[in-house]
Amino acid sequence: MKKPWILWTLAALITLLAAYYQRTTGPTYPRKINVEINGKTEKIKFPRSWAGEKDFKLEINDIKGLTEAKVWFKRYPSNDEFASLTMTKEDENLIAYLPLQPQAGKLAYYLELKSDKKSYFVAKEEPIVIRFRGDVPAGIMIAHIALIFLAMFFSNLAGLFVIARKKTYKLWGNIAFFVMLVGGMIFGPLMQKAAFGEYWTGFPNGMDLTDNKTLIAFVFWILAFALNIKKQRPVWVLVASIVTIVIFSIPHSLLGSEYNYEANKVVTGFIGGF
DSSP states (O other): OOOOOHHHEEEEEEEEHHHHHHHSSSTOOOOEEEETTTEEEEEEEEEEEEEESSEEEEEEOTTTTTEEEEEEEEEEEOOOOOOEOOOOEEEEEEEEOOOOOOTTTTTEEEEEESSOOOOOSSSSSSSSEEEEOOOOHHHHHHHHHHHHHHHHHHHHHHHHHHEEEEETTTHHHHHHHHHHHHHHHHHHHHHHHHHHOOOOSSTTTTHHHHHHHHHHHHHHHHHHHHHHHSSOOOOEEEEEEEHHHHHTTTTTTTEEEEEEEEEEEEEEEOOOOO
8 A cells, every 4th residue: 555644544533433432332421311201202311420529410401291300319239228319490400419429439320200190210120320430630631531542543553554564563553552651551540540549450459441451452562562672573563453442442431440338448340330
């Protein structure tokens, strides 16, 4: 292939598709449910992640014809009974405040909506699970996210340059390695510490899948980098590139940090949902 810009374009497209996939999957992104109330379909968005040191503000559109709205919730996982809060009207919305949980603590919740004619339960059979985390400084979050996707871009580019038999694959592979080092192995733990109180919850400290995904990709890039120092071994760059795109296709935050209410500590290795 004589036109490198085609490889750059392909690498960018693959990275953008991966970014979109990460943005729309996983147990921490909002869940949207359509419910038919009084003959009209309403779309309700349920948050599944909450940051900060204040109670979680659940807010939905005020639905015409409702006489009462309640949110039922309990700690997750636990043997607690569901408790309820009556939602109140604020401007054009209905709101309720669910109690703040420890870092990595979770609540399961669902809605009960009443009209003159009947009651509607939303997500009762499969309650929404929301995870609480600490505030992550904007600089750390932006740096981590930007560098991880830059690392993925240069990883894709290096792999495509190997396939196209371009000698500059080594340059892009080296850049991918160093960007992964900074973005994943430095800013990643800083973000984890701010959000959940621990710098590293992957192997050997735990089974946090996000940390372990980063670790696996980084190990393969260490091999690719080291094995290409004195001799050209493009196959290792291609392998590292393929491993990177595969593991970053796994939805974000699966098997993530979770607060164990019985042990009163953060544990890892749980899928965030019922």
